[in-house]
Amino acid sequence: MIQETDFLVVGSGIAGLSFALKAAQQGTVAVLTKKQRAESNTNYAQGGIASVIGPDDSFDLHIRDTLTAGAGLCYRDAVELIVKNGPERLKELMDWGVQFSRKENGSLDLGREGGHSKNRIVHVSDLTGREVERALINAVKEHPNIAVYEDHVALEILTEHHLGETSEKAAKIPHAWGVYVLDADKNRVDIFLAKIVLLASGGSGHVYLHTTNPPIATGDGIAMAYRAGAWVGNLEFMQFHPTALHLPGANYYLISEAVRGFGGILRNSRGDAFMKNYHPLKELAPRDIVARAIDAELKKSGDPHVFLDVTHLNPERVKERFPNIYNFCLSLGLDLTRAQIPVVPAAHYMCGGVVTDLQARTSVSGLYASGEVACTGVHGANRLASNSLLEGLAFSHQAYLNAVEHIKTAKIPKVLHEWSEEGLVNSDEWVLISHNRVEIQTVMWDYVGIVRSNLRLERAARRMNLLLNEIEDFYKRTKVSEKLVELRNLATVAKLIIGSARYRRESRGLHFTTDYPERDDRFWKHNTFSHRDFGFVHSLPHSIVWDEDL
Ligand code: FAD
Ligand code: SIN
Numbered sequence: 265m266i267q268e269t270d271f272l273v274v275g276s277g278i279a280g281l282s283f284a285l286k287a288a289q290q291g292t293v294a295v296l297t298k299k300q301r302a303e304s305n306t307n308y309a310q311g312g313i314a315s316v317i318g319p320d321d322s323f324d325l326h327i328r329d330t331l332t333a334g335a336g337l338c339y340r341d342a343v344e345l346i347v348k349n350g351p352e353r354l355k356e357l358m359d360w361g362v363q364f365s366r367k368e369n370g371s372l373d374l375g376r377e378g379g380h381s382k383n384r385i386v387h388v389s390d391l392t393g394r395e396v397e398r399a400l401i402n403a404v405k406e407h408p409n410i411a412v413y414e415d416h417v418a419l420e421i422l423t424e425h426h427l428g429e430t431s432e433k434a435a436k437i438p439h440a441w442g443v444y445v446l447d448a449d450k451n452r453v454d455i456f457l458a459k460i461v462l463l464a465s466g467g468s469g470h471v472y473l474h475t476t477n478p479p480i481a482t483g484d485g486i487a488m489a490y491r492a493g494a495w496v497g498n499l500e501f502m503q504f505h506p507t508a509l510h511l512p513g514a515n516y517y518l519i520s521e522a523v524r525g526f527g528g529i530l531r532n533s534r535g536d537a538f539m540k541n542y543h544p545l546k547e548l549a550p551r552d553i554v555a556r557a558i559d560a561e562l563k564k565s566g567d568p569h570v571f572l573d574v575t576h577l578n579p580e581r582v583k584e585r586f587p588n589i590y591n592f593c594l595s596l597g598l599d600l601t602r603a604q605i606p607v608v609p610a611a612h613y614m615c616g617g618v619v620t621d622l623q624a625r626t627s628v629s630g631l632y633a634s635g636e637v638a639c640t641g642v643h644g645a646n647r648l649a650s651n652s653l654l655e656g657l658a659f660s661h662q663a664y665l666n667a668v669e670h671i672k673t674a675k676i677p678k679v680l681h682e683w684s685e686e687g688l689v690n691s692d693e694w695v696l697i698s699h700n701r702v703e704i705q706t707v708m709w710d711y712v713g714i715v716r717s718n719l720r721l722e723r724a725a726r727r728m729n730l731l732l733n734e735i736e737d738f739y740k741r742t743k744v745s746e747k748l749v750e751l752r753n754l755a756t757v758a759k760l761i762i763g764s765a766r767y768r769r770e771s772r773g774l775h776f777t778t779d780y781p782e783r784d785d786r787f788w789k790h791n792t793f794s795h796r797d798f799g800f801v802h803s804l805p806h807s808i809v810w811d812e813d814l
Pocket of ligand 1: 276277279296298301302304307311372392418419465477478480485612613634649650654
């Protein structure tokens with residue numbers, strides 16, 4: 265089946281839905297989402313959205329905090345863009361129906377998180393993401409121009425390569441004409457053609473064995489864009505959240521950084537509040553520092569976890585501010601107002617992604633990217649807490665402003681290759697897929713985690729090459745399925761993360777290696793870019809040019 269639409273959006277999180285609501289004023293929108301529409305990283309966001317609201321805060325302070333966390337690699341214009349967009353984008357969310365938590369006097373309640381010099385996290389108790397998704401989904405439902413396709417898995421971006429007649433004249437710069445999509449219910453591959461495509465497919469936490477991300481986060485967007493010929497960047501900077509719940513059945517459930525912002529203290533098994541030994545901001549130091557401090561404590565003690573302690577805080581206020589976290593812990597037999605919470609770091613947020621300019625355009629024409637899938641230059645080597653929902657909103661707005669102009673002259677192709685499964689077999693070897701998935705995740709967790717070394721990265725590279733070759737071979741012989749596509753994408757992203765980590769011969773932000781333990785501004789104060797045809801480089805040889813925060 266072939267479908268045509270003006271705007272094609274891959275993903276139904278904050279980036280995809282906020283774009284869809286705006287684009288629908290100008291044309292037809294199709295939103296593809298690989299599970300039910302609410303299932304996304306957005307839905308699980310706890311802490312909130314960073315924005316300059318309070319009278320003692322300023323854009324300059326938020327910009328400064330973001331640049332400090334980014335460890336010298338932020339693209340300042342992109343940082344300024346999201347920070348200055350904050351108040352307006354928040355107002356739009358409220359107009360779409362998001363009910364943020366307020367104080368008794370009616371003003372927005374502002375939380376605090378690591379790396380922020382002011383209270384500026386707008387939130388909905390500890391369920392911010394769920395409320396944002398609820399409101400966006402309701403608004404989308406009411407819009408006649410938006411069609412949402414659940415259980416539709418984007419497989420590949422259609423470029424010149426897939427166009428029948430024009431493939432001979434393949435352009436130098438590829439163009440996105442649409443997407444091949446697996447309709448998982450009908451087990452059929454459809455074609456969605458569009459004037460523009462927005463990738464808003466979220467993160468890649470499941471490249472690692474332990475992650476706070478829901479299972480949808482398999483890096484599909486990065487892998488698809490890379491195969492289509494887009495530049496990707498900064499993939500060595502995977503952010504590990506310091507505090508995921510370490511209890512049987514908890515599945516690395518996030519304990520929000522806002523709990524530390526509220527006064528929670530990290531302790532080792534001897535009861536020492538150890539963060540004072542690592543950073544003057546103690547529990548509220550930037551995330552990379554807190555995660556590495558926990559890792560160091562665990563290596564020293566051999567313990568399986570450290571503790572987050574809120575037992576000294578007023579229990580009623582804790583329950584009121586963190587009802588969801590409190591109830592989740594209680595469901596596992598832990599009353600956090602009476603006992604300390606066992607926590608470990610877990611993979612949380614991919615700071616790198618598909619490289620875009622300030623208009624959210626990628627290096628493939630007609631292809632935009634926004635949200636966690638994108639690398640806009642905002643986060644540099646480490647994301648400041650609660651800047652990602654804001655980044656998704658701000659860059660989807662930029663994409664919208666640019667795309668409405670672009671569609672005025674954009675065309676939909678008439679000739680193209682259908683997806684062919686001739687000669688392919690149904691897989692009866694699911695064990696290979698699940699085994700390979702765990703193997704990728706284990707290699708990444710053990711060798712490409714919070715602390716890296718040359719030896720570990722070399723070993724990871726050898727294992728991942730082997731795995732990727734096996735998977736590609738299996739993929740070529742087998743009919744497509746969601747699990748197989750995810751496996752291939754995970755392996756691709758894992759290989760790119762390892763390559764980026766090996767390329768950077770220093771420690772900076774989220775990338776720490778024992779072989780080069782210092783930050784080296786003389787040679788390495790630049791981003792890491794990668795392209796299927798050019799390998800790893802540190803500047804972009806095309807029109808997307810960033811001035812880093814030098
Ligand atoms: P997502 O919300 O992840 O949406 C991605 C969408 O793409 C999903 O609908 C998915 O099904 C779809 N998709 C993926 N692949 C395909 C495919 N192949 N085909 C079709 N559809 C596909 N950030 C903050 O700023 N503040 C917070 O408080 C905060 N808390 C967090 C708490 C948790 C537990 C987690 C996991 C993250 C948190 N983050 C937070 C990060 C933030 O939630 C995400 O970065 C952000 O929500 C990403 O939004 P997105 O729209 O880019 O992607
Ligand atoms: C949290 O609530 O700790 C998550 C915030 C974020 O990832 O930005």
